[in-house]
Amino acid sequence: MAETADHYIKALLDVYPKGVDLSLTRIGRLLSDLGNPHLQLPPVIHIAGTNGKGSAGAFCRALLEAAGLRVHVHTSPHLVHVHERYRIGRLNGGHYVDDAELLEILQHITTVNDQQPITVFEIITAAAFVLFARHPADAVILEVGLGGRFDATNIIPEPAVSLIMPVALDHQAFLGDTVEQIAFEKAGIIKDSTPVVIGFQAYDGARDVLLRQAEKHKAPVAVYGQDFSACVEHGRMAVQSNRGLLDLPRPRLVGDFQLGNAAAAIEAVYAAGFHLDETTIATAMQKVEWPARMQKLHQGHLKTLLPQQTDLWLDGGHNPAAAQVTSAAMRLLCQQQNRKLALVCGMISTKDSNHYLEAFKGLAERVYTVPVHFSEAGVPADLLAQAARGLGFEAQGFDTIAGAFTAINADYATLPAPVVLVSGSLYLAGEVLQQNGTKPV
Incomplete structure (x- = not known):
């Protein structure tokens, strides 16, 4: 028996394919066999995009935790240890999963899978759903691994909001050679009649694709630069939206690009049905943290x-x-x-x-x-x-x-x-x- 979850995952890599194989069929079958834990979650903020996903997730978590809410977070990849992928929400801000619990869940999943075709990323994603369904929380922040349309996280049928951050060229071997093709894959997380927030987009073609897909799904949409925006005024951050103007401290995360990420996260949290006052939002801007991003x-x-x-x-x-x-x-x-x-x-x-x-x-x-x-x-x-x-x-x-x-x-x-x-x-x-x-x- 493996001593740690990390050792167990490494052993799984020797059993199951290491390559990327984007599909919802295998994860759907596995989750059904596990009792559909992905249908037993609190409201989900689902985040896709080429860049800014992690920062946006960090802002969303900071906003909700500043309001005193319990927030589960699933991100990928991890930086140092696999536990970073699983943050369990608590009233004190949460903590990474305990190794013993993660190991037990991984072993349970592979037993239930019974050697049927699966990828290790799908097992890791299923573990998040099993883990989060076990622990009460007020929200889940779920970051897409690769693309969106066929990413294992997209098995979630009704997120509270779909947040799509900047789209650019990356992972062309899997997602397409143009920003428009890649945007189409990212737009795959958009669901019928479910709110969509589109963050800053450097490419008009990408934004147009995202808007067309939102319209196709009759999804209420808020677009950076049109429905909300952010800028620096007098050394502070001003966020303008249909709800009015927010006068906030500059985010703790460094770089002017983080203003757009923060504004998109604020818009997404509102779109997901959470209502925060300006003082709470200001607190979140000062407490947000996201390792390895400036x-x-x-x-x-x-x-x-x-x-x-x-x-x-x-x-x-x-x-x-x-x-x-x-x-x-x-x-x-x-x-x-x-x-x-x-x-x-x-x-x-x-x-x-x-x-x-x-x-x-x-x-x-x-x-x-x-x-x-x-x-x-x-x-x-x-x-x-x-x-x-x-x-x-x-x-x-x-x-x-x-x-x-x-x-x-x-x-x-x-x-x-x-x-x-x-x-x-x-x-x-x-x-x-x-x-x-x-x-x-």
Whole structure:
């Protein structure tokens, strides 16, 4: 018998296919055999999108918890440990699932499945439904794993609201080669007559597809830039909607792009039937947290390897659209502090490394590439450094994150301390948190 849930999941990967096979047939059959736990949940906020899903979920959780509600949260992937995927709602803000309970649920699911065709992601998703059905709560925040239309989470028949965050190119092998095709897959979470909130969309084509699908399903829809919006006014966040104007503190999450994420979450929580006052919303903006999204690491083992006074930032964004918003935030920060940016980057082979790195041209003074050990698809550091040099960067590959940090310490020994950003992969972000001794909360 496996000692931990993590060991058990790793054992499952040796039994069931590792590849992606998007379908609702297997998960539907399994959940039926389990007694349909997905039909026994409190109101569900279902979130899809290429970027911003995690941040939007974090804002939704902060808003509901600030109102004193119990909120279950299922996200993917995890950064350091599988428990991060399952947050059980409590009146004190909730906690990650206990390992013994998760292991017991996983074992029960595989016993019920009885070796029938299934993917490990579907087992992991089914575990969320079983777990959340066991524990009373006021809401569930459910993040799509991949796409939307055939993602295992889309087995939910009637969410309280479908929230679709920015759509961009990513996972083209599974979702399509254009933003319109990808938007169609994301729009698959829209249900008949169920409220839909569409967050900021950089591409008109994507927004048009989402609107057409909402109209097809006769779903009430609220669109960023049309029905609600957010901006900075006098150093604070102003959120305008059909309900009026909210004067709020800027969110705790760093980056102007988070204003749009926050506004979409506020709109989604209202659309789901929860009514919050301005004081509660303001409290949520100040308490929200989401690891590995423009996260500043103030201390830890890796931090000690850098020059004193160095600002160390971590971001799990891994596609060109994410790179654009991350680089914009870092550009502003470097300008404000009059510092240079040193970029530590690691990526996996299914991502567009060239276009990701291009977003940092004219900003990153030097690029230090590292392998991504948490993924079998990690790009070798030397190959990524070669790609960076081909784009005009001064770049060098290293075997470890610690090695890259040690090189930064040497390169800036006689120079002003830089701003260091580690980015390019959620897998890399998880590795940094683990090595630095920073546990996700």
